[in-house]
Amino acid sequence: MQESRPPDHEQISIVFVGSFNPKIFQPAWFAAQELIRPEEANEADVQVISNDVSIFETSWFRLEALNDRWMLLSRATPALETIRDLSESTFRILRHAPIQKVGLNAHAHFAMPSREALDAFGHALAPKEDYWRPVMRDPRLQSLTIVDERTDDHSGVVRAKVEPSARVPGGLFVDINDEYHDTDSLSADWAVELLNEEWDNHRDRVISIRENIVTKAWEMR
Secondary structure (H helix, E strand, O other), X not given: OOOOOOOOEEEEXXXXXEOOOHHHOOHHHHHHOOOOOHHHHHHOEEEEEOOOEEEEEOOOEEEXXXXXXXXXXXXXXOOHHHXXXXXXXXXXXXXXXXXXXXXXXXXXXEOOOOHHHHXXXXXXXXXXXXXXXOXXXXXXXXXEEEEEEOOOOOEEEEEEEEEEOOOOOXXXXXXXXXXXXXXOOOOOHHHHHHHHHHHHHXXXXXXXXXXXXXXXXXXXX
8 A cells, every 4th residue: 555645754663562681682682693784783872781771773773672661663764674574583583582562653754735734634633612712822732642442353452643743844743553462472472473464464554544644634725
């Protein structure tokens, strides 16, 4: 599926919730496992490596690892499949790390035809006249999140958040969180399998939601 109005800027992130050893996740380990090139490891911007937290960046991803949360965030576009592949490969190696939740996230900024169109879209999503104008001078929509139950065979939810873009002046930010649960999991196996089997479905869902939202927003011009 193709978007009629592709985002002006997009990042993706993959989040695992479980139990991790943050100190493992440092550039030298990724290079030793041949997951990144040695020169990438040498040039990585290491912010902190400790028993409780590890954070570093390369030219194309940011990694944050805590004792109960692991995240890989893209820094370069396009890097969608590469981020998925790196996450999958990492936990094929660390398959005994217990993971109970997976979050597949798409963070996208879209230009709008005008600030007036963005404001009109915000008013359409959250009408102000009856509830807010009587008690506020100039109410505007800052953020709106919609949650839906999953319609596939997985436990979890789908969240869609819209708000004004902090990156594109007068633009729209659309954030999609595709969350999966397996509270009985004692390893990373199901998370790796999910990344392999559900990635295309996740991306189709992201594009479908964004296409509907952004099309409606542009109709406000």
